Amino acid sequence: MHTDYRDIPLQFPPGFVIGSATASYQIEGAAAEGGRTPSIWDTFSHTPGRTWNGDTGDIACDHYHHLESDLDLMARLGLEAYRFSISWSRVLPNAGSVVSPDGMGFYSRLVDGLLARGIRPIATLYHWDLPQELEDAGGWPNRSTAERFAEYAARTVEALGDRVHTWTTLNEPWCAAYLGYGSGAHAPGRTNGADALAAVHHLNLAHGLAVPEIRRAATNDPDVSVTLNFHVARGEEEAVRGVEALANRAFTSPLLRGRYDDDLLAQTSAVTDWSFVQDGDLERIHQPLDVLGVNYYSTVTVRTWDGSAEKVRNDGHKDVGGSPWPGLDDVEFLPQEGPYTDMGWNIAPDGLEDLLVSLSEQFPAQPLMVTENGAAFPDVVTETADGPRVHDADRTDYLVRHFGAARRAMDRGVDLRGYLVWSLLDNFEWGYGYSKRFGIVRVDYDTRERIVKDSARWLSGVIAQQEA
Ligand code: IFM
DSSP states (O other): OOOOOTTSOOOOOTTOEEEEEOOHHHHOOOTTSTTOOOBHHHHHHTSTTSSGGGOOSSSTTOGGGSHHHHHHHHHHHTOSEEEEEOOHHHHSGGGOSSOOHHHHHHHHHHHHHHHHTTOEEEEEEESSOOBHHHHHTTOTTSHHHHHHHHHHHHHHHHHHTTTOSEEEEEEOHHIIIIIIIIIOSSTTOOOOHHHHHHHHHHHHHHHHHHHHHHHHHOSSOOEEEEEEEOOEEEEOHHHHHHHIIIIIIHHHIIIIISSOOHHHHHHTTTTOOOTTOOTTHHHHHOOOOSEEEEEOOOEEEEEEOOSSSOOOBOSSSOOSSSOSOTTOTTEEEEOOOSOBOTTSOBOOHHHHHHHHHHHHHHSTTOOEEEEEOOOOOOOOEEEETTEEEEOOHHHHHHHHHHHHHHHHHHHTTOOEEEEEEEOSBOOOOGGGTTSOOOOSEEEOTTTOOEEEBHHHHHHHHHHHTSOO
């Protein structure tokens, strides 16, 4: 039976931050302005057949040219924090070492604009837009990409590290590695399990090399974090363990414990021998974190495939042929009970409660923050006497339940520091292009007009009802 989270009072402790999140390629547009050069997502989205309708991030929400009005919008909503990402090839064109004044200037104005409005800047250094030159040199399966990432982190924090409150090294390395190099659903669209696992390690290493650079270059004693998307797996025990090893512990164990787990190495041994892990890497990767970012949307249900019928893969990720599950060929992902969002993802707030409690049991001293949670629904614009409105009751209900689940987890002892809703704006949803709307603010892709949805009004109300 499902727990009903709707009646839980959404009162959070002082200091708990509530806000919203976006990512550079999904909203900025201005793909070739201010010296910005292509990332793997520019190349991928411009390759026929890779995205829905051939959509690209060339213009997206045109946030680059709507910066001031978008900042005013965030202030009107009362956001306490805004999580954004920095485009590597905007601040270091051509993956070079010379900072672009225009590119860095854009993020400097963003950070100043947030601070002027009393909004906490939470900056992510990598949300999947690898400079194309680095992919041409081998991409994340190549060790030197991790070293280049640490240099990029250093240059960026030298420029903004007097003002950014929280630095997040990576967003969802799971997607960057397994969808980018395993299934091929994300840029750069490669489909090789061994490459995907090498990418996992080099993303972990990139984090480990960047954290000391951030701490060295920042002058305001920021929080340092990484954001992971967790797979909350239900079903048959052995299959659950396999999925957790590959999807979750491939990151949490090196990042937070300084090791790769034996069961992960064993279950992937036919794919790779992990010889890309060099002496000292795990010590480098294992850095103290001020906060661990948690992205959560839905659950998966798994069981061991007995081969008697065609294997099903309802894992919530676009199927373009390759597998994002190297070494787990004998696991199938079963269809789940609804209701579903427009992504086809099941709505399961209990998964968020379970995840937060489980992370806090595994890592008792580690503060957590929900850095993404939200839902895509096919919104309808209604004309009213007060102007156009989006009555997105389904999205609001999703958020009510998930905020309730987080509050319940806190009552069970979880040290949760904040909650950021994905996303502030409707935006470029990667392989799904503009066909999926996650925003609490609607974007009209013809006019770039913003319409505040009812879910954003609800979020403003939750923020307003917190004690100062
Ligand atoms: O849009 C993405 C985001 O870029 C990363 N996390 C999941 C979101 C919804 O798919």
